[in-house]
Amino acid sequence: xxxxxxxxxxxxxxxxxxxxxxxxxxxxxxxxxxxxxxxxxxxxxxxxxxxxxxxxxxxxxxxxxxxxxxxxxxxxxxxxxxxxxxxxxxxxxxxxxxxxxxxxxxxxxxxxxxxxxxxxxxxxxxxxxxxxxxxxxxxxxxxxxxxxxxxxxxxxxxxxxxxxxxxxxxxxxxxxxxxxxxxxxxxxxxxxxxxxxxxxxxxxxxxxxxxxxxxxxxxxxxxxxxxxxxxxxxxxxxxxxxxxxxxxxxxxxxxxxxxxxxxxxxxxxxxxxxxxxxxxxxxxxxxxxx
Amino acid sequence: xxxxxxxxxxxxxxxxxxxxxxxxxxxxxxxxxxxxxxxxxxxxxxxxxxxxxxxxxxxxxxxxxxxxxxxxxxxxxxxxxxxxxxxxxxxxxxxxxxxxxxxxxxxxxxxxxxxxxxxxxxxxxxxxxxxxxxxxxxxxxxxxxxxxxxxxxxxxxxxxxxxxxxxxxxxxxxxxxxxxxxxxxxxxxxxxxxxxxxxxxxxxxxxxxxxxxxxxxxxxxxxxxxxxxxxxxxxxxxxxxxxxxxxxxxxxxxxxxxxxxxxxxxxxxxxxxxxxxxxxxxxxxxxxxx
Numbered sequence: 001x002x003x004x005x006x007x008x009x010x011x012x013x014x015x016x017x018x019x020x021x022x023x024x025x026x027x028x029x030x031x032x033x034x035x036x037x038x039x040x041x042x043x044x045x046x047x048x049x050x051x052x053x054x055x056x057x058x059x060x061x062x063x064x065x066x067x068x069x070x071x072x073x074x075x076x077x078x079x080x081x082x083x084x085x086x087x088x089x090x091x092x093x094x095x096x097x098x099x100x101x102x103x104x105x106x107x108x109x110x111x112x113x114x115x116x117x118x119x120x121x122x123x124x125x126x127x128x129x130x131x132x133x134x135x136x137x138x139x140x141x142x143x144x145x146x147x148x149x150x151x152x153x154x155x156x157x158x159x160x161x162x163x164x165x166x167x168x169x170x171x172x173x174x175x176x177x178x179x180x181x182x183x184x185x186x187x188x189x190x191x192x193x194x195x196x197x198x199x200x201x202x203x204x205x206x207x208x209x210x211x212x213x214x215x216x217x218x219x220x221x222x223x224x225x226x227x228x229x230x231x232x233x234x235x236x237x238x239x240x241x242x243x244x245x246x247x248x249x250x251x252x253x254x255x256x257x258x259x260x261x262x263x264x265x266x267x268x269x270x271x272x273x274x275x276x277x278x279x280x281x282x283x284x285x286x287x288x289x290x
Numbered sequence: 291x292x293x294x295x296x297x298x299x300x301x302x303x304x305x306x307x308x309x310x311x312x313x314x315x316x317x318x319x320x321x322x323x324x325x326x327x328x329x330x331x332x333x334x335x336x337x338x339x340x341x342x343x344x345x346x347x348x349x350x351x352x353x354x355x356x357x358x359x360x361x362x363x364x365x366x367x368x369x370x371x372x373x374x375x376x377x378x379x380x381x382x383x384x385x386x387x388x389x390x391x392x393x394x395x396x397x398x399x400x401x402x403x404x405x406x407x408x409x410x411x412x413x414x415x416x417x418x419x420x421x422x423x424x425x426x427x428x429x430x431x432x433x434x435x436x437x438x439x440x441x442x443x444x445x446x447x448x449x450x451x452x453x454x455x456x457x458x459x460x461x462x463x464x465x466x467x468x469x470x471x472x473x474x475x476x477x478x479x480x481x482x483x484x485x486x487x488x489x490x491x492x493x494x495x496x497x498x499x500x501x502x503x504x505x506x507x508x509x510x511x512x513x514x515x516x517x518x519x520x521x522x523x524x525x526x527x528x529x530x531x532x533x534x535x536x537x538x539x540x541x542x543x544x545x546x547x548x549x550x551x552x553x554x555x556x557x558x559x560x561x562x563x564x565x566x567x568x569x570x571x572x573x574x575x576x577x578x579x580x
Contacts (some may be wrong), residue, residue: 087517130512139553150509179509185512192498193511195522197518200494202573205424208482209576210546217578219440219469220476221483222420225518225579232573240567243558254555258548260493266546277530283492283522286499288507289515 006074007062007169011209013038014170015072016058017065017087019048022129024141028057029174032143042068045060045064048138049276057141066069069094081241085114092118100166102127106190107245108154121158125167126183128152128190136235147175154183177277191249195265198239199250201231297459298363300326302462305330305362307377308353309342310421313368313396316332318347322433332358338428350532359384364456366417367393371531374443375404382408392417392457396480397536398444398473411448414475418442418480419466421425426525437465444473481539484545488529489540491521 016027043059049061062068077084083107103126108126115124131149151171168178267276306317331351339351352358374395398416405414421439441461458468514526557566
């Protein structure tokens with residue numbers, strides 16, 4: 001991996017903007033996969049940079065985009081989605097000619113729209129590696145985070161094939177599988193597979209907590225409660241960015257979920273055991289895990 | 291463990307009715323913890339008995355209650371809840387004087403009510419070990435299933451203290467922590483901590499499947515979808531028994547869950563970011579895992 005027809009060439013510089021879970025893990029993994037490249041980081045906090053340099057996850061970095069982006073051939077925005085949308089504009093004015101711009105944000109339509117409005121739409125492609133966890137920050141980062149994950153690439157109509165190729169190489173270098181998908185289609189799908197599970201977990205955690213005192217909850221819950229509510233522990237500010245940049249699809253998902261709960265409620269309330277069995281068996285069979 | 295003041299005495303016989311995940315694991319664990327006791331199994335299928343004898347998990351057994359229960363001092367019903375309710379009556383006519391009757395069913399009010407209607411209400415106590423998994427059957431059984439789990443005991447007003455003591459010893463012998471709780475209170479709590487998570491997972495799996503083709507679901511879902519829907523893979527016939535013997539509490543939970551989803555939907559639809567943040571942060575903080 002990392003040596004697809006000699007890509008990247010010696011001295012190739014990658015800038016990772018945001019050294020949280022996603023950015024930190026990406027830098028750490030690239031540092032191993034692309035020894036011939038320079039890996040640079042951007043973090044608002046100088047201590048974060050020092051820590052990442054100390055661990056050998058980046059070669060160098062800076063606390064703002066201007067300090068770093070002028071010298072890179074590939075920039076990866078790994079901040080919360082609404083910050084990414086702002087940084088796409090800022091990066092456009094800083095990157096050298098020919099440099100590729102991508103991101104790892106969880107919603108894509110608004111990011112790709114912002115990329116299309118830059119002066120370099122051919123050199124931009126949206127990205128979304130389908131991995132992550134509730135823990136946040138560089139402390140949670142690890143080089144293997146991307147291994148085996150699907151890394152969605154969302155080109156706009158203006159994106160050049162060479163741009164997609166560069167970011168596909170990046171994805172493969174860290175062990176992920178690139179998958180090209182329309183941004184609108186991506187957002188519709190992840191609204192159901194990712195954002196709706198988060199809201200279901202959160203609503204469930206609230207519905208449990210309102211009726212069960214904390215002491216009983218600790219003693220009288222098992223792995224089922226723990227797993228079903230796990231996503232409710234996600235970072236709220238990150239999730240707000242995601243939900244508010246994918247509002248229509250998430251709202252449709254919330255309505256669908258309430259409809260399904262209503263069907264189950266109706267069958268149970270009326271004692272319709274065969275009907276309830278059909279609903280639950282359908283759920284059991286429709287579940288598909290990778 | 292297993293030697294609390296010499297309990298059980300040599301030759302003490304325990305009958306485990308139903309050799310699925312719960313009963314099989316219990317027999318296997320007891321066989322190790324109580325070497326001085328005889329562990330007998332009841333399974334409708336002779337091959338299941340042979341398999342369990344072959345693995346050394348039971349000493350002997352039979353395919354019906356009459357074959358086994360006349361010779362035991364402790365009977366544990368480990369079948370689906372509505373079968374347990376029937377078997378409580380049947381066991382009452384078979385057990386020798388003084389023998390203790392308990393169960394491991396997931397709902398308790400109807401089971402304990404059935405126990406109260408027997409001729410030996412003082413020798414009966416309901417039980418619910420808070421463990422398990424979606425996999426079912428003896429193949430999924432393992433001696434460590436109960437280790438660290440809370441084992442709820444629900445006495446009726448007629449239950450003798452010595453009866454609770456016997457079943458507490460059983461629970462401790464397999465590594466669980468006995469916890470005495472009123473059956474109605476138990477059912478209200480597990481409706482939220484266990485049955486509602488199952489229905490949330492099932493409704494979510496349906497709401498995802500109705501909008502996302504199977505191929506996309508496999509490629510574009512990550513650990514969040516997998517964990518949040520995990521319980522939807524549970525055995526439906528077992529869950530029907532649980533839901534239909536805890537209907538009122540489960541219905542109240544379903545309404546509470548839909549209310550919480552409605553609040554989230556309302557905040558997102560109106561773009562009320564601070565309100566949405568309060569709901570999601572509340573969920574994050576209310577989640578309590580053992």
